[in-house]
Amino acid sequence: MLRLIKNVYSGFTNILNYPLNKRYLLGALNIINFHQVADTFDHTYHHRGTFTKFAKFKDFVIKLNSRYGIIPLQEGIKYLQNQKIQNDVLFALTFDDGDISLQEKVIPFLTTEKIPATFFINTAYVNNQSTNWVRAFNYLFSIKHDIFNEKKNVEMSFLEVRNTNNPPIYNKYRIFLENTFRNLECKPEFTLNLEYLKRMDSTLFHFGLHGHEHQRYSMMSYEAQKKDIEKNIEMLNEFTNYVPYWAIPFGTNKDWNRNTIRIALEKELVLLFHTNSVNYIWNSLGVDRIACDGKSFYEIITNLRK
16 A cells, blocks of 8 residues: 555656646747766866766756657757747757867767757867866866965956956956966866867767857957857858857856847857747747756756746
8 A cells, every 4th residue: 555655656746747847848949958968077177067967967868858859959940930849849959168078978879879969169179278267267276276376366256257247357367367277288178179070970960159269248349259259150160060050158148248149140140048948939039048957857847937
């Protein structure tokens, strides 16, 4: 009798976790996004806010693919533009930054399972001689670099650069961090290199824009934004699997401005934002994505709302 009660309760819990919430997904394109995926967390390479254990990621993708299916992003956007989703539930898989952690297990796993994905690449870092200020700060701090011996540099916190609305302050600190990393004699490889990108399955995987450099576009002038994205386009345009989609670095409202929209319209690019929302209708400004880093299948599915 006790076992029967447990089975009924378990079934009821699963119903709450999955089928009832499906009504929030009907007619929507759900674009899910990851960054770093590996077996174990390495504090010199990974960031807690953008890390997912491979076992959790694999379980998530298998469940998602078996219950809903995962389609190429460009296919989902076409359905959305043409208002053809109706009562379907569409999911597309994306990754930002082209993190090198994806090379070991994620890409081989997706290749074996024939699951499509779009990778948004910062082309400035594919030679692994430089990196953005976020990775530079995290790495330099983790190895206790000399720049953090002085009190004024310890107070130069990640959050200060991340949240400031003052471009001179932003550029002062981010250039300092990036140059310090660039001048290291032995630098870790953070990004998939060009040769590896060329070997990836071009029918299954596509490459989109993430900025030549991973910067906050709201801290850049119109000319600087335009120059940066043009370089990104130039390098990725050499790939047959390039798609004109621009996932704005960081992707929140404080990280882009009217100039970003203007450039996207001029270049006929689809913008992707990080708003944790699903897409029911086509918005000419762009589409929304869901941050899935570190989350389980049920955490994400049960929280999807209009």
